[in-house]
Amino acid sequence: MPEFQAILFDFDGVLLDSEPVHCACWAEELAGLGVTLTWDFYSRHCIGIDDREMLRMMASQSDPPRDWRDLWALYPAKKERFRARMIAQPAFDPALNGLLARLAGRYRLAVVSSSSTAEVEPLLTAGGLRTYFDTLVGGEQVQHHKPAPDPYLLAAGRLGVTRALVLEDSPAGIASGRAAGFEVLAVERPADVPALLRERLGD
Numbered sequence: 001m002p003e004f005q006a007i008l009f010d011f012d013g014v015l016l017d018s019e020p021v022h023c024a025c026w027a028e029e030l031a032g033l034g035v036t037l038t039w040d041f042y043s044r045h046c047i048g049i050d051d052r053e054m055l056r057m058m059a060s061q062s063d064p065p066r067d068w069r070d071l072w073a074l075y076p077a078k079k080e081r082f083r084a085r086m087i088a089q090p091a092f093d094p095a096l097n098g099l100l101a102r103l104a105g106r107y108r109l110a111v112v113s114s115s116s117t118a119e120v121e122p123l124l125t126a127g128g129l130r131t132y133f134d135t136l137v138g139g140e141q142v143q144h145h146k147p148a149p150d151p152y153l154l155a156a157g158r159l160g161v162t163r164a165l166v167l168e169d170s171p172a173g174i175a176s177g178r179a180a181g182f183e184v185l186a187v188e189r190p191a192d193v194p195a196l197l198r199e200r201l202g203d
């Protein structure tokens, strides 16, 4: 019996080096309200968590404190800004296509993201990678986000698997995969993913 039945990939920071682009798009929108978002703050506190949680934190730390819903109102504009920028230039690692093609013949594959499916799916399609994944779990599909186990449990349930390997880059995502009962490979950069999988799967 193979050790794993499925491989479950986080999206931002694992399949795609998108976090700097998410940060830049939020920073550009928030600047209009006089709210400053730096990469230093974003990279330390905002990666892997739901956008609403990030904005609640920023609103409460603002001087004077703001109503987080004023910040959340910028979400559609930020989403469109991100989509346009990424569709123009989807920054997937060139090795990903061959890697996923090989894995798709042996494992069920899924993407499990805190971003919405509407953000993730068009980028996978634009990058020619959508076809390799049996299912996508987006942030809008679960009630409890990472670090809760819900997103990974939903993916495993849809695939009908009990033994999965998770790839995650953020503390919240790693905690989510572990809480779901799965082994988690911690990813530092998307470019590391092929070597990490080769090493763990022994091929």
Ligand SMILES: [Mg+2]
Pocket: 010, 011, 012, 013, 014, 047, 048, 168, 169, 170, 173
């Ligand atoms: Mg991530």
